[in-house]
Amino acid sequence: MFRYFLSWRYLISRRTNYIGIAGIFLGVFAPILIQSIMTGFLEESKRVLRGNLSDVAIEPMFAEREDGRAVETAAGPLTRLVREDARVGAVAVQLSWYGIASEGGPLSRLILTGNQTGQLSAVELVGIDVLTVDKLVQSIFAVLYFPGRALPLPPIQDELDATDFLDSLKREPRFGSRVANPLLPFNAPPGYRPKGRKKASIIVGESLFYQLDLRRGSILHIGSSTPHPETGELRPNTREFVVAGSFSSRDRRSDTDRIYMARSELADFLQDGRSFSKLMVTLDDYENDAEAFCSSVVQSGDEQALLFGDDLPEVRTWETQKQGMIGAVKNERVMMGIMLGLVLVVAGFTIFAILSMMVFEKRRDIGILTAIGATPRKIMHTFLLIGLWDALIGATAGAVLGTWAALRIGSIDAWVSEQFGFELFQHDVFAFDQIPSKVQPVVVLCMLASGIILTLLFAAVPAWRASRLDPLDALRTE
Amino acid sequence: MNPTANNDLEGEPETGGARTVPTEASSERTAGTRATELAHRGAPSTVSSPKTGNLIQGVGLRKAFKIGDRTLEILHGVDLSIRHGEVVAMVGTSGAGKSTLLHVLGLLDRPSEGKVLLEGADAWSLPTAARAELRNKKIGFVFQFYHLLPELSAVENALLPAMIAESRSEFRRNKDEHFERASTMLHRFGLGARLKHRPEQLSGGERQRVALARALFLNPPLLIADEPTGNLDSVTGQKVLELLFEEQERRGITLLLVTHDERLARRCNRILHMGDGMMIRDSAIPVPD
Numbered sequence: 124m125f126r127y128f129l130s131w132r133y134l135i136s137r138r139t140n141y142i143g144i145a146g147i148f149l150g151v152f153a154p155i156l157i158q159s160i161m162t163g164f165l166e167e168s169k170r171v172l173r174g175n176l177s178d179v180a181i182e183p184m185f186a187e188r189e190d191g192r193a194v195e196t197a198a199g200p201l202t203r204l205v206r207e208d209a210r211v212g213a214v215a216v217q218l219s220w221y222g223i224a225s226e227g228g229p230l231s232r233l234i235l236t237g238n239q240t241g242q243l244s245a246v247e248l249v250g251i252d253v254l255t256v257d258k259l260v261q262s263i264f265a266v267l268y269f270p271g272r273a274l275p276l277p278p279i280q281d282e283l284d285a286t287d288f289l290d291s292l293k294r295e296p297r298f299g300s301r302v303a304n305p306l307l308p309f310n311a312p313p314g315y316r317p318k319g320r321k322k323a324s325i326i327v328g329e330s331l332f333y334q335l336d337l338r339r340g341s342i343l344h345i346g347s348s349t350p351h352p353e354t355g356e357l358r359p360n361t362r363e364f365v366v367a368g369s370f371s372s373r374d375r376r377s378d379t380d381r382i383y384m385a386r387s388e389l390a391d392f393l394q395d396g397r398s399f400s401k402l403m404v405t406l407d408d409y410e411n412d413a414e415a416f417c418s419s420v421v422q423s424g425d426e427q428a429l430l431f432g433d434d435l436p437e438v439r440t441w442e443t444q445k446q447g448m449i450g451a452v453k454n455e456r457v458m459m460g461i462m463l464g465l466v467l468v469v470a471g472f473t474i475f476a477i478l479s480m481m482v483f484e485k486r487r488d489i490g491i492l493t494a495i496g497a498t499p500r501k502i503m504h505t506f507l508l509i510g511l512w513d514a515l516i517g518a519t520a521g522a523v524l525g526t527w528a529a530l531r532i533g534s535i536d537a538w539v540s541e542q543f544g545f546e547l548f549q550h551d552v553f554a555f556d557q558i559p560s561k562v563q564p565v566v567v568l569c570m571l572a573s574g575i576i577l578t579l580l581f582a583a584v585p586a587w588r589a590s591r592l593d594p595l596d597a598l599r600t601e
Numbered sequence: 602m603n604p605t606a607n608n609d610l611e612g613e614p615e616t617g618g619a620r621t622v623p624t625e626a627s628s629e630r631t632a633g634t635r636a637t638e639l640a641h642r643g644a645p646s647t648v649s650s651p652k653t654g655n656l657i658q659g660v661g662l663r664k665a666f667k668i669g670d671r672t673l674e675i676l677h678g679v680d681l682s683i684r685h686g687e688v689v690a691m692v693g694t695s696g697a698g699k700s701t702l703l704h705v706l707g708l709l710d711r712p713s714e715g716k717v718l719l720e721g722a723d724a725w726s727l728p729t730a731a732r733a734e735l736r737n738k739k740i741g742f743v744f745q746f747y748h749l750l751p752e753l754s755a756v757e758n759a760l761l762p763a764m765i766a767e768s769r770s771e772f773r774r775n776k777d778e779h780f781e782r783a784s785t786m787l788h789r790f791g792l793g794a795r796l797k798h799r800p801e802q803l804s805g806g807e808r809q810r811v812a813l814a815r816a817l818f819l820n821p822p823l824l825i826a827d828e829p830t831g832n833l834d835s836v837t838g839q840k841v842l843e844l845l846f847e848e849q850e851r852r853g854i855t856l857l858l859v860t861h862d863e864r865l866a867r868r869c870n871r872i873l874h875m876g877d878g879m880m881i882r883d884s885a886i887p888v889p890d
């Protein structure tokens with residue numbers, strides 16, 4: 124009994140113990156908070172980086188293969204191949220090319236060069252399918268002719284199924300202006316009544332939209348240049364489009380240099396004989412299936428001459444497309460984890476030092492306890508228990524407050540800015556509105572456990588030494 | 602000390618059974634039973650009543666200390682035996698080895714040679730835990746320098762042996778009883794107003810009384826006191842000694858007391874004279890009639 128009683132009494136009567144508790148507290152608190160922020164940052168970055176990418180992009184290189192066959196340039200066969208795969212959720216076809224955009228007036232030169240030659244601003248022209256009307260027709264057809272049964276045809280899928288494009292149309296833009304109807308994004312903007320031929324609609328990334336000082340109904344001049352399908356000779360194309368609205372993908376890059384239009388419009392504009400450049404594929408279970416799916420597409424695409432093969436990166440998950448950035452964040456998280464783990468080790472050493480001091484200071488007490496019947500084992504337990512109380516108090520408080528801080532980081536940030544007038548988190552540096560944070564229960568439990576275990580390990584040595592003291596050394600003198 | 606006042610605070614052991622509150626006496630009977638069994642297991646020869654015969658025996662006790670590469674023998678083969686209920690004084694010049702002998706007999710310091718038989722059992726051949734239990738229940742030790750735990754109050758110091766003896770659940774069950782007993786004891790020792798005081802808030806005499814309460818708390822059959830008044834002025838020391846003898850008489854326990862005071866030694870049944878690590882004389886004091 125005296126073990127609990129005395130260890131607790133020693134704990135509270137020695138101020139130095141509070142330092143140990145504070146050390147363990149920090150050693151558990153900081154890693155939980157920082158890891159939560161890093162994890163949140165990673166997830167948020169992934170979301171931001173992903174933008175309007177799908178899980179997997181398949182982008183064949185259209186050239187003559189080594190076996191003499193040419194890679195199929197129609198989207199149909201590849202689309203069918205992918206849709207046969209049970210792991211696939213949705214597939215959409217894209218056509219893309221590069222061009223330059225300007226408002227076609229006196230500002231053109233400035234806009235195109237960004238005020239300095241050598242900064243020519245190219246835009247990515249993306250042609251996509253939005254087949255809302257077809258889907259509607261198909262479902263009416265299904266209800267009328269196959270009530271209560273599955274349609275004998277595969278359901279129609281488009282960009283809105285395969286990517287997050289619809290979200291980027293619906294999201295409240297920071298600058299820019301949403302399209303009138305996200306489900307029919309390429310409808311002419313309201314109030315657009317041209318005198319001559321109706322211009323095709325485009326949707327412009329919000330940053331570009333802002334830079335070009337556009338609004339819904341503005342006319343945008345797009346120039347491009349494509350090789351002739353037979354001769355390969357470069358030919359210029361220019362055309363005017365009407366701006367239907369902006370999109371906000373939250374991926375900075377695509378918000379600054381992407382313009383969407385209907386795939387048929389882009390093909391018509393480019394006049395280079397291509398109708399597709401890649402397939403956007405969404406998987407039902409991306410985390411588990413991505414790798415297997417990619418390799419099976421590579422294999423069967425190669426067999427059927429739908430891909431060029433030869434180890435070209437034609438089939439890529441969105442993460443491999445953005446590998447550099449994600450890798451950096453992940454790596455940083457590991458580094459932070461290691462560094463913060465050191466805090467705990469330092470806390471452990473503090474406990475070691477404090478307990479060693481206490482054993483030295485209490486050697487007379489140890490002698491007395493031995494003299495009136497305490498066994499060396501119980502003496503050891505007493506000092507281990509001091510370590511355990513330190514650990515339990517420090518680690519529990521660290522875990523609870525760390526979790527709390529990680530969950531409430533937004534309000535803490537706001538409070539700090541308000542009280543001290545400085546921004547903890549610079550909102551415009553990162554593309555996030557809030558400090559991202561995601562508490563992982565595993566991390567919390569691991570930190571709690573390692574805080575306690577580590578403390579006990581560090582307490583073990585002084586506790587063992589206490590049990591080995593000769594009681595008489597302390598009792599002979601005053 | 603006023604012996605008549607004590608009866609108001611606590612009944613004598615004989616009348617204790619009639620009281621409703623658990624008294625010192627009632628729990629004293631249970632304390633130490635396990636240790637007794639333990640001691641008896643190793644001593645099949647001691648079949649006679651434990652109240653007669655030898656309580657503790659030293660057989661050929663030698664103790665040597667290593668100082669650097671030299672060994673210095675302090676005890677040169679001491680034999681002694683002390684019977685149940687005896688009151689023994691030990692005298693001798695400073696450095697004669699009295700404390701060393703007491704530590705060996707009190708199971709605090711292992712002899713280099715020889716045996717200590719406590720109620721017939723060879724105490725130094727027992728496992729560490731069993732010996733710790735003997736120290737806890739069979740021997741009360743009073744040191745010259747009090748040796749109280751500075752973080753604990755007087756009451757807590759007094760009941761520390763019970764705290765060591767009992768598991769957490771046992772102690773929780775008996776807690777009130779122990780506190781009651783410890784405070785009754787301290788009241789009787791004249792520390793009624795000092796129960797919650799820390800040792801640093803107590804005078805030397807008060808500290809030694811708390812130490813005596815602690816040594817007697819589990820009612821051990823043997824009380825060893827090593828110059829208990831060595832650090833006190835003569836008046837205070839005298840009062841502590843009165844208390845010591847009074848308690849010995851109340852409990853009928855065995856007392857082994859080191860003192861320099863010849864007059865005091867004469868109040869005992871027997872005087873052991875130590876000199877230079879040897880027992881030089883063992884004289885019985887005739888009971889004055």
Ligand SMILES: Nc1ncnc2c1ncn2[C@@H]1O[C@H](COP(=O)(O)OP(=O)(O)O)[C@@H](O)[C@H]1O
Pocket residue numbers: 666667668673675693694695696697698699700701702
């Ligand atoms: N741990 C030790 N190491 C060396 N010498 C010791 C030790 N303990 C006691 N002594 C010596 O043993 C002798 C007897 O000491 P002690 O038993 O304390 O005598 P007493 O109590 O009779 O005054 C002294 O000379 C003392 O210096």
Ligand SMILES: [Mg+2]
Pocket residue numbers: 699700701827
């Ligand atoms: Mg001495």
